[in-house]
Amino acid sequence: MRLGTAALGALPPLLLLLLLLLLPPPAWPDAPQARALPPREEVARVARFIVHECDWGAVATLSTLPAVGGRPFANIFSLSDGPAGGSSGVPYFYLSPLQTSVGDLQANPNAGLTLSLAQTGFCKKHEFDPQSPLCAHIMLSGTVTKVVNDTEIAFAKKSLFTRHPEMKSWPSDHNWFFAKFNITNIWVIDFFGGAKTVTPEEYFKAKP
């Protein structure tokens, strides 16, 4: 049994204040709990939503590590497609040649990127298993390349540094540079019935 708000009204104001002070602080803010998933049939919007909600993703490359050369290799990278509320749809990265996988991308920029709402509070909140189609996730294919245009560098920097403030203080001797995922193919799993494809045109046109 839990008490309703009616019971609260019956308490003297000072006691009510006391009660409020005793309540634990609000939980860590979780973007997906604030923004609602677009209707699942609007697949391009769902893809844009996932890309904007996720702060990191798993990137697949063809390894250049001697032990596993030529084999598929998965690694974690922070990313951002824009500051909160300013989605561009383009996943930007802040990379260093010292990172495993970055050597792979320099040798062969072809890459896969997967992002899931399992990374956010969404799937846990709704009790969707990470492998359930209802725990919406996407698979992107394309290339990862260095951002060279000054205007785009400024946008990538703003996108990443506002959502990953720690990056500002990462050691300069790591030769960090901004990079982006150039999306050529998109698969969305957001409902039963298998992965759906979305073209980059549909994706970039969709309301995030």
Add this chain to the structure above:
Amino acid sequence: MRLGTAALGALPPLLLLLLLLLLPPPAWPDAPQARALPPREEVARVARFIVHECDWGAVATLSTLPAVGGRPFANIFSLSDGPAGGSSGVPYFYLSPLQTSVGDLQANPNAGLTLSLAQTGFCKKHEFDPQSPLCAHIMLSGTVTKVVNDTEIAFAKKSLFTRHPEMKSWPSDHNWFFAKFNITNIWVIDFFGGAKTVTPEEYFKAKP
């Protein structure tokens, strides 16, 4: 300003009960907040810890999809290396030939698997960026193959179904089967200074 427990003692018992009833329910249990990360220099233990804490991971394959054939492809899969507290170190999967990536694995079982404490509450709690070495993560290389031994099938089933109860009710016409990641190479990023390698022998010998 927040009130200490001393203030609670001064309240009449009935009011204390009222207060307790008004408190929100406990948060979703988060294993990493319950189990402590092993000392970071014990790299093999850290790898075992991450594998046991994570309920899902990103798998890299060589794609067999006509649109991106031969390219690296990243996808999300639920996994379990054992029931809670019963870690084996072997990531088990519950796969269907209908899933994207499973066709890739049937054509070429070489795969990468990456797992990060960013998937758990750990990195957020400690305010480590997902790409920070302090947000411990691992990259595994190996093959994904079907589990055929009856004893191992029983263990895989118990490992997965206890931690992914939804799997029990997944549609039987999807021809689900148990599979495992046969680990050949392990890289751990859990501190500054670059990825450290761990041999499968060290990994399986380590206390999880």
